[in-house]
Amino acid sequence: MQSLEPYLAEHPFLKGLEPNHLKILAGCASNVQFDVGQFILREGEEANNFYIIRHGKVAIELFAAERGAITIQTIGAGEILGWSWLIPPYQWRFDARAIEITRAIALDGKCLRTKCEQDHNLGYELLKRFAHVIALRLEATRLQLSDVYGVHP
Amino acid sequence: MLPNPFHIQRLQKETYDTFTVELTPTNSTNTFLFSAGQFNMLYVFGVGEVPISISGDPARTETIKHTARAVGTVTRALQKLKSGDMLGVRGPFGSHWPVEESVGNDVVIIAGGIGLSPLRPVLYQLIAQRKKYKKIALLYGVRTPEDLLYKRELEQWRGRFDIEVKITVDTATGDWCGDVGVVTTLIRRVQFDPLHAMAMICGPEVMMRFTIKELQNCGVGNERIFISMERNMKCGIGLCGHCQCGPTFICKDGPVFRYDRIKEFFGKREI
Numbered sequence: 001m002q003s004l005e006p007y008l009a010e011h012p013f014l015k016g017l018e019p020n021h022l023k024i025l026a027g028c029a030s031n032v033q034f035d036v037g038q039f040i041l042r043e044g045e046e047a048n049n050f051y052i053i054r055h056g057k058v059a060i061e062l063f064a065a066e067r068g069a070i071t072i073q074t075i076g077a078g079e080i081l082g083w084s085w086l087i088p089p090y091q092w093r094f095d096a097r098a099i100e101i102t103r104a105i106a107l108d109g110k111c112l113r114t115k116c117e118q119d120h121n122l123g124y125e126l127l128k129r130f131a132h133v134i135a136l137r138l139e140a141t142r143l144q145l146s147d148v149y150g151v152h153p
Numbered sequence: 154m155l156p157n158p159f160h161i162q163r164l165q166k167e168t169y170d171t172f173t174v175e176l177t178p179t180n181s182t183n184t185f186l187f188s189a190g191q192f193n194m195l196y197v198f199g200v201g202e203v204p205i206s207i208s209g210d211p212a213r214t215e216t217i218k219h220t221a222r223a224v225g226t227v228t229r230a231l232q233k234l235k236s237g238d239m240l241g242v243r244g245p246f247g248s249h250w251p252v253e254e255s256v257g258n259d260v261v262i263i264a265g266g267i268g269l270s271p272l273r274p275v276l277y278q279l280i281a282q283r284k285k286y287k288k289i290a291l292l293y294g295v296r297t298p299e300d301l302l303y304k305r306e307l308e309q310w311r312g313r314f315d316i317e318v319k320i321t322v323d324t325a326t327g328d329w330c331g332d333v334g335v336v337t338t339l340i341r342r343v344q345f346d347p348l349h350a351m352a353m354i355c356g357p358e359v360m361m362r363f364t365i366k367e368l369q370n371c372g373v374g375n376e377r378i379f380i381s382m383e384r385n386m387k388c389g390i391g392l393c394g395h396c397q398c399g400p401t402f403i404c405k406d407g408p409v410f411r412y413d414r415i416k417e418f419f420g421k422r423e424i
Contacts (some may be wrong), residue, residue: 059333071325073334076342099330139363143335144323148357149266149296151170151224 004029004105011052013080013129021122024115028108034058034098040081041096047084048110053077056102061095069095073140083130085109154390156196156241157183161234162216167302171267172232173208173220176240184214188249189274190381190409194389195219195231196241203227204386204404206271207245211278217242220270220302246389248409250275250353251379259288259345261373263364265336265356266295269302271381271408272355276310283315288350290317290343294336294360298322298329317343336360337367347372353409355381362420365412375413382407382415 005026008014014022032051034040040051040058057076061069072094075081084092086109116123159176166172174195178185187193187207196202203225209218223232234240252275260279264272279289291310295301301320311318319339321332332339336356352368354361361380368378384396384403391405399418401407412419 057332071329071333073338074321074332076332078341140335140338143337143359143363146359147296147323148359149294149300149323151222 004031007054007105008052012078013052013133017125018121021119021125024119024122025107025112028111028115029105030108032104032106034102034104036098036101038098039095040098040102040104041092041094043092043095045092047082047090047092048108049106050080050082050085050109051104051106053079053081054103054105056098056104057100058102059097059099061097063095069097073137073144074099080130080133082109083134085113086127086130154243154388156194156202156243159217159240159242161236161238161240163236164232164234167220168300170224171220171222171300171302173218174231174234174240175209176217176219176242177215179239185217185245186214187211187217187245187274189252189278190250190271191245191247192271192386192389192408193217193219193242193244193246194386195221195227196243197227197230197234198239198241200230201227202241202243202387203231204246204389206381206408208270208273209277211274212281220267220273222267243389246386246404248407250381250409251351251411252278255279255351256285257349258286259290259350260286261290261292261340261343261345261350261352261368263292263336263340263352263354263356264294265360265364266300267302268354268356268360268381269293270355272353273303273306275353276316280310280313280316288317288343288345289315290319290345292336292339292343293318293320294323294339294356295320296323297326298331299326319343335363337363340364340367340371348374350377352378353380354378358382358420375416376411378412379409380412380415380419381409382419 059071060073158179162177163175192206205219208220221228223229325333386404387393387395391402396403
């Protein structure tokens, strides 16, 4: 079976990671596929994975009883899905659903959490990279909330 | 400074508050030449004058198109005009997008809301001479799917294999199944060569500020980023000073600027 290590090494999110750390990540990685409409994460459920999207499109949704599923953001190839595996209480805050056939690499967060506790250098590297993703998403959300295209007399 | 009389040939509704007005000169032998990115001062007789970007095809010189949003006294009056009504036109004014300078490069067009209107002429030109350019990408962000301009053309452009069109909305409504999120998030989803790409941006200044930052993060140099600025333009020829931004006049030196030439003043709160 072909190792996922070369792919992980090339991915912008993991680029520059130490080879021994990449090996650990590859040991926790597996290929997954989701059909259109299939839930990848569900709000409130235990967060034990994160995903590197290789192909397809995923909607991050919030369910409101009176409105149904509200799409907050869509993410696609090359992007990262899920960081709740890293932050207690390790539960998904939102739903994520494939809106196109989606292929991804799933990384076992539970396994990685243990590895990060054992190797703080790996933990710090991953935390830095996730902090960057979270900061970009926060910036985008703030911009989205500010209604820049609206008429503001 | 005197406006030329034009007839309204057609007024087309684009969205609930945005419309495109197609004008023909009253003297049918006249043609109207302009460059992509320029604007005209449109005079609704008895109401006032307003600067509006030209949104039509530069190759079609017998009519001019402008897309406007009905938000002020003049644009609301403009929206109420009918075909056959007369309008005063001064122009074209201002600088243009670097369409010729982009030959041989990737071209990334990033529009927000009604900012697509002054960029549409660029797309017409790029498509007409498609072979002269490498990758062409249009990244377009709007508030909701109902705010999308030029829906039919967007569909046509999306259907082409030689242009990458990505559209995102801030808020998904109805049966929208496209992207949701701000336009800046689309930049990393297209593959282009940052060292040989020209970026043209038009939209609200906040959107342009964050877009520039993201392009810079991707490795695009300031000398390859072009923006279209908007200020209170009155005379159109750099005399009245209403649209002054630092040492430049948006109406005369702009509205299209190479970013490295305006960056000292762009986004400065005091200006």
